[in-house]
Amino acid sequence: MxxxxxxxxxxxxxxxxxxxxxxxxxxxxxxxxxxxxxxxxxxxxxxxxxxxxxxxxxxxxxxxxxxxxxxxxxxxxxxxxxxxxxxxxxxxxxxxxxxYAIVLHKTALIADNAILEPGVFVMSNSYIGPKAHIGQCSLVMANSIIGHDTKCGPVCHFSASSITSSYVTIGLCSDVTLNAKVLEKRNIGNFAVAGAASLITKDIPDYEIHVGSPAKFMKRVRED
Ligand SMILES: CC(C)(COP(=O)(O)OP(=O)(O)OC[C@H]1O[C@@H](n2cnc3c(N)ncnc32)[C@H](O)[C@@H]1OP(=O)(O)O)[C@@H](O)C(=O)NCCC(=O)NCCS
Known part of the structure; x- marks a missing residue:
């Protein structure tokens, strides 16, 4: 109906x-x-x-x-x-x-026991696995995958076609960008960025941008 x-x-x-x-x-x-x-x-x-x-x-x-x-x-x-x-x-x-509302595209597949906080957006053909926890106002763009038991804080952003594996933890206002991939059990800090097409094999500390495959430190985010 x-x-x-x-x-x-x-x-x-x-x-x-x-x-x-x-x-x-x-x-x-x-x-x-x-x-x-x-x-x-x-x-x-x-x-x-x-x-x-x-x-x-x-x-x-x-x-x-x-x-x-x-x-x-x-x-x-x-x-x-x-x-x-x-x-x-x-x-x-x-x-x-x-x-805050929650907006989910009808083609997104979200596990029954995933937790989506108010303000979360999930675009078309995305998948959010069991026991994942997506923080307030985080944005999951088209074709993104977030594995089971992965948790992110508020205002995070998953660009189109990003893949974040299972048991990953992500802090406040961080990014997994276009086509980036994060291996399981890694930690991404606060205000941190996994750059486009990167393969994240090591943790990303607060305020750092990592790029490449395997990803390495590129620079810090602007703090102003
Ligand atoms: C990591 C990122 C933030 C860096 O942006 P930036 O500071 O503007 O970097 P620039 O474009 O000035 O590039 C600086 C250098 O880094 C290189 N570079 C930039 N991004 C790179 C990446 N993801 N992987 C490898 N090298 C990269 C550039 O080739 C350039 O190299 P050069 O100095 O030898 O020419 C950006 O590349 C990125 O990943 N953006 C995410 C895009 C995205 O997800 N958009 C949202 C769509 S929903």
Whole structure:
């Protein structure tokens, strides 16, 4: 039976990650008759519209938007390499957990006992294994795999076609980027990045970007 909730979603972000969340919601509606959510608009400090959707205000307008109790939110700001800044904006918007939605593409396969915190997004053809725990407002882009018992903190980002194996732990606001692969039982710290197409065989400490196969230290993320 069709889900007709039509929950009004405000996406905080731009055409990159935010546009993908909007595309997911539209596809769920058009191809799968899933009307759980509708895109009500965006919050963006620089644009007046995003992909044809209205911008309802900037991040300073969020307290006003929160007063409308019909609105739910998704946090889609995540700049790879500017992880510290992304997390600062996440703290600034300060949306109560119960006002975040969870958006899942209908083709995503999520184990029954995986835990998805509020604000999590999972795009098409992704897989999240048993007992995985995905932190608040983390974004799992298309064709990503996250193995069983893997845990990540809030505001992490898994780019398209990333593979994160089982029993991996990932801290706060970190990245597994395009086509990167993380071997099982590795630890990725806070504000850390597994670069595009890397093979992560060793732990990545806080604030470090590692690239290559096997991956090695490249540089630190910006801290401003
Ligand atoms: C690791 C990363 C953040 C570095 O970005 P950057 O600081 O802008 O790096 P640059 O593009 O300036 O490249 C600097 C050097 O590193 C090399 N390099 C960059 N990324 C690399 C990678 N993933 N693996 C190997 N080498 C890499 C470049 O070839 C360049 O080498 P050179 O100095 O010999 O020419 C970036 O390459 C990356 O992985 N981005 C993720 C992309 C992604 O997932 N996007 C989201 C889509 S959903």
């Amino acid at each position: 069709a889900n007709l909730n039509n929950k009004k979603l405000v996406i905080i972000g731009g055409e990159g990650n935010g546009g993908v969340i909007a595309a997911c919601i539209e596809d769920n509606r058009k191809r799968f008759n899933d009307y759980e959510c509708m895109v009500y608009g965006f919050v963006n400090d620089f644009e007046t519209q995003v992909n044809g959707y209205p911008v309802l205000g900037g991040t300073d307008d969020i307290p006003k938007l929160l007063k409308n109790e019909d609105l739910y939110f998704m946090f889609a700001i995540h700049i790879i390499g500017r992880n510290v800044l992304s997390e600062q904006v996440f703290r600034k918007v300060n949306i109560p957990k119960n006002r």
